[in-house]
Amino acid sequence: MASTMDTPFVSVVVPTRARPQFLRNCLVSLLKLDYPGDRYEIIVVEDGTEEGQKVTEEVRQVSAVPVRYKRIPHSGAATSRNVGLQLATGEIVAFIDDDGMAVPGWLRRHVEGLLEDGVAGVGGRVSPEYPEPVLEAEMGVGGDLKWSGFNASPVRVQEVDHLPGGNMAFWRKALLEVRGLDTRYTRRGSWREDTDLCVRLRHKGYRLLYDGEAQIIHRAARWMNPWERLRPGLVWAMTRDDAYFRAKNYGWSGVWGSVRSALTSIKSRLVQAAANLFLISVHLLAWIPGAMKGLRNKNDPFGTLGEE
Numbered sequence: 001m002a003s004t005m006d007t008p009f010v011s012v013v014v015p016t017r018a019r020p021q022f023l024r025n026c027l028v029s030l031l032k033l034d035y036p037g038d039r040y041e042i043i044v045v046e047d048g049t050e051e052g053q054k055v056t057e058e059v060r061q062v063s064a065v066p067v068r069y070k071r072i073p074h075s076g077a078a079t080s081r082n083v084g085l086q087l088a089t090g091e092i093v094a095f096i097d098d099d100g101m102a103v104p105g106w107l108r109r110h111v112e113g114l115l116e117d118g119v120a121g122v123g124g125r126v127s128p129e130y131p132e133p134v135l136e137a138e139m140g141v142g143g144d145l146k147w148s149g150f151n152a153s154p155v156r157v158q159e160v161d162h163l164p165g166g167n168m169a170f171w172r173k174a175l176l177e178v179r180g181l182d183t184r185y186t187r188r189g190s191w192r193e194d195t196d197l198c199v200r201l202r203h204k205g206y207r208l209l210y211d212g213e214a215q216i217i218h219r220a221a222r223w224m225n226p227w228e229r230l231r232p233g234l235v236w237a238m239t240r241d242d243a244y245f246r247a248k249n250y251g252w253s254g255v256w257g258s259v260r261s262a263l264t265s266i267k268s269r270l271v272q273a274a275a276n277l278f279l280i281s282v283h284l285l286a287w288i289p290g291a292m293k294g295l296r297n298k299n300d301p302f303g304t305l306g307e308e
Contacts, residue, residue, distance in 0.1 A: 048074025142257020
């Protein structure tokens with residue numbers, strides 16, 4: 001894309017917390033975009049940690065694109081994004097999580113979508129693996145998400161009800177009109193504050209688009225540690241955020257929706273617990289015959305080719 005004064009200036013906001021290597025990869029990918037380098041800036045907002053400052057400074061030294069850094073007390077993803085919005089000088093504000101890497105056409109595709117009539121926000125794929133041809137991203141009764149996952153790559157740009165928080169861009173004036181993201185979601189969970197933003201923009205009459213080509217490569221760092229899903233504090237925060245989102249936006253219908261969701265989650269956890277107890281028994285029993293067989297063949301240096 002050739003640079004002209006008509007090309008919208010974009011502020012790319014990268015919230016980060018204690019993941020310097022992921023942040024480095026993300027920032028390097030943002031320097032390789034096919035968007036004019038004089039028409040975007042990068043703003044790193046670090047949420048309560050300090051490892052990202054050195055990384056940001058190292059990238060700034062080799063970047064032709066303006067790169068800025070802001071450290072804030074630990075406040076959660078919504079506050080980090082709002083701080084980036086306040087610092088942004090662009091007409092458009094794009095958000096990418098620190099564990100994502102943008103493909104070269106990422107920003108260009110976002111901007112092209114935002115230039116359509118009535119569009120306030122555009123989102124895209126968060127993973128290159130196993131793309132699905134059909135996307136479903138609608139809001140159901142009581143705040144239920146009808147969601148096929150943001151790994152979809154439909155054949156054309158599609159209008160949706162909500163966007164993926166780690167890969168989305170908006171007109172700055174639209175974000176200011178709805179006063180940005182709601183910071184009353186928990187710091188720990190930061191769950192559904194992005195969907196909340198989309199619901200409020202839709203209530204204002206704005207359109208939201210999903211473009212499968214506006215893609216990032218996503219490591220999903222938050223869930224790489226399986227113990228993360230078992231921490232009571234995180235489960236509490238995410239459940240609380242879900243109930244808050246539903247009740248705030250859908251009233252009593254949302255309250256009952258959160259009850260249904262909680263009961264479904266409890267049932268799922270009970271089934272998983274029973275299955276895990278069974279598998280623990282299998283693990284404990286299976287190693288015995290394996291170890292005994294290995295000890296019997298300990299001194300046999302040969303394979304079994306040709307044996308009857």
